[in-house]
Amino acid sequence: QITLKESSPTLVKPTQTLTLTCTFSGFSLTTRGVGVGWIRQPPGKALEWLAVVYWDDDKQYSPSLKNRLTITKDTSKNQVVLTMTNMDPGDTATYYCVRKYTGYYPLDYWGEGTLVTVSS
Amino acid sequence: DIQLTQSPSFLAASVGDRVTMTCRASQGIGTALAWYQQKPGKAPKLLIYGASTLQHGGPSRFSGSGSGTEFTLTLSGLQPEDFATYYCHQLNSYPWTFGQGTRVEI
Numbered sequence: 200q201i202t203l204k205e206s207s208p209t210l211v212k213p214t215q216t217l218t219l220t221c222t223f224s225g226f227s228l229t230t231r232g233v234g235v236g237w238i239r240q241p242p243g244k245a246l247e248w249l250a251v252v253y254w255d256d257d258k259q260y261s262p263s264l265k266n267r268l269t270i271t272k273d274t275s276k277n278q279v280v281l282t283m284t285n286m287d288p289g290d291t292a293t294y295y296c297v298r299k300y301t302g303y304y305p306l307d308y309w310g311e312g313t314l315v316t317v318s319s
Numbered sequence: 320d321i322q323l324t325q326s327p328s329f330l331a332a333s334v335g336d337r338v339t340m341t342c343r344a345s346q347g348i349g350t351a352l353a354w355y356q357q358k359p360g361k362a363p364k365l366l367i368y369g370a371s372t373l374q375h376g377g378p379s380r381f382s383g384s385g386s387g388t389e390f391t392l393t394l395s396g397l398q399p400e401d402f403a404t405y406y407c408h409q410l411n412s413y414p415w416t417f418g419q420g421t422r423v424e425i
Contacts, residue, residue, distance in 0.1 A: 245406065245417055245418070245419045245420055246355075246363065246406055246408070246417040247417070248414060248415040248416065248417070259413050259414075261414045262320075262414055263414075295362055295363075303349075303350075303351040303368075303369065303410050303411070304368065304410070305353035305365050305368035305374075305408070305410065306353070306355075306363075306365065306408070307365050307368075307374070309362040309363055309364070309365075310362065311361075311362055312362050
């Protein structure tokens with residue numbers, strides 16, 4: 200059974216750095232082709248892709264947020280961590296981690312999401 | 320970036336109806352398109368990938384078609400559990416992008 204679960208603080212202050220952790224099971228990030236990424240969704244709005252890291256440590260970022268994002272993987276812990284610097288109230292959203300294979304494969308498994316509110 | 324435009328934004332329907340929604344890409348993406356269903360307070364769930372392949376375990380009343388820049392998602396025989404928001408998503412090139420969603424309501 201494949202599961203992903205996000206963890207993070209629920210409230211961060213403006214200008215702080217957000218650290219999101221995705222802990223997954225049922226697959227390995229050492230398997231060729233596998234990737235784990237992050238998607239976010241502001242309240243009442245559409246989905247936005249943030250970043251993805253693959254089994255070979257290839258990393259891709261949303262160009263609009265690239266300067267603020269860092270994605271890393273820890274295969275021994277089955278975790279992927281996304282850090283986002285200089286948080287702003289506009290970053291208030293539910294953050295999801297997802298599994299994907301390289302190529303045109305879809306986001307086939309999603310975590311339940313974690314709501315992060317940015318407020319002073 | 321490839322823009323995805325979904326229409327309509329909102330769709331009123333009844334149980335048993337056949338409904339169709341469209342996703343248009345700002346440039347050709349082949350069949351690198353997926354559809355997700357999202358219910359309030361829940362994570363999106365994969366329905367269709369490769370524009371027309373039904374995800375394993377997905378209800379056969381869902382079907383997808385299209386290639387290039389125009390895609391459709393059809394629900395044949397709407398069920399109460401199908402009332403949700405549907406998003407298209409392109410994986411042809413980075414940055415991956417999503418449509419703004421089509422909300423299906425009674």
